[in-house]
Amino acid sequence: MFVKICGITNEDDALLAVAMGADAVGFIFAPSERQIAPQKAYDITRRLPPEVLTVGVFRNELPARVVEIAHKAGVKAVQLHGRETPAQSKEIAGHFRWTIKAFAAGDENLPSADQYGTDMILLDAPDPGSGKVFDWNLAGDAPSQLKLILAGGLNPENVGAAIAEVEPWGVDVASGVESRPGKKDPIAVMRFVANAKAAAPEQYLGDDEGPYNWDFE
Template sequence: MFVKICGITNEDDALLAVAMGADAVGFIFAPSTRQVAPQRVYDITRRLPPEVLTVGVFRDELPSRVVEVAHAAGVKAVQLHGRETPAQTAEVAGHFRWVIKVFAAGADELPRADRYGTDVIMVDAPHPGSGEVFDWDLAGDAPDSLKLILAGGLDPTNVGAAIREVEPWGVDVATGVEREPGKKDPIKVMRFIEQARAAAPVAYRGHDVGPYDHEFE
């Protein structure tokens, strides 16, 4: 189970998430109470282990601006959280190995998400960052061919149930593991990751093969 801790604003929280076993950490460049400057993110990303996926989150920015800021910040992946078109998404994807396109639950575009040219998509609540839980059945509108990251109102108390119901490839959390806006709670981060790992189905691959590796390939 791929686990991303988003809304990181400081080095301590980034290192905490990594120490607790997060696969990815996200930094928000879009307008938000958790927005961080590219230089600050660069100072953080250069201190993280190379195997950790660092993600820059953008909303409705020009592709050229996304590329410029992401490179300045030193992130490895980009998350597009707005009304980006398939052409704009593809333009950004030409500069990064990993691009995560986000769709609101119930959005008309979700069933056609495979038109955006990304292997990984995220389904979030209609109001991102609100901490609201949506009807998880709506995640079923996503094409089966894509890796699905589930977000929106997840926290240590419900992430296990969400994984068992939706069976996503990964989960994403920001507000659900915070002590206050922009500051993570170590206990919540630890419990979220523990609950996510415990609920993840393990595909059978034979006696001599370990559990399925959910890391980016």
């Protein structure tokens, strides 16, 4: 089960997420109370082990700016969290090995998510960052061949139930493991990762004993 801790604003929280077993950490470059400057993100990403996927989150940004900021921040992947068109998404995806296209629950474009040139999509609440849960049945509209990352209102208490119902490839959390906006709660992060990994469907349980190395695929 792929677990991403998003909204990282400082090195301590990034190292905490890694220590607790997170597979990815996300840095928000779009306007947000969790927004981080690219240079500050770079100071963090360069200290993280290679098996951790670092993700830059953007919303309605020009493709050229996405590429520029992501490279400046040293992230390995980008997440497009706005109304990017399939053409814009494909243009950006051409510059990165891993790209995630996010969709809001109920988005009319979700059934055609396979037209955006990415193999990972994220399904979020209609109001991202609100911490509100949406109807998980809406995940059924996503194309089955894509890797689905479930987000939106997840926390240590409900992530197991969410995984059992949706059977996503991964889960993503920001506000659900915070003590305040932009600051992670160590106990909540530990419990979220542990509960998510414990709830992983059998088909996602592999023979690997070590972490996945995102530098080599």
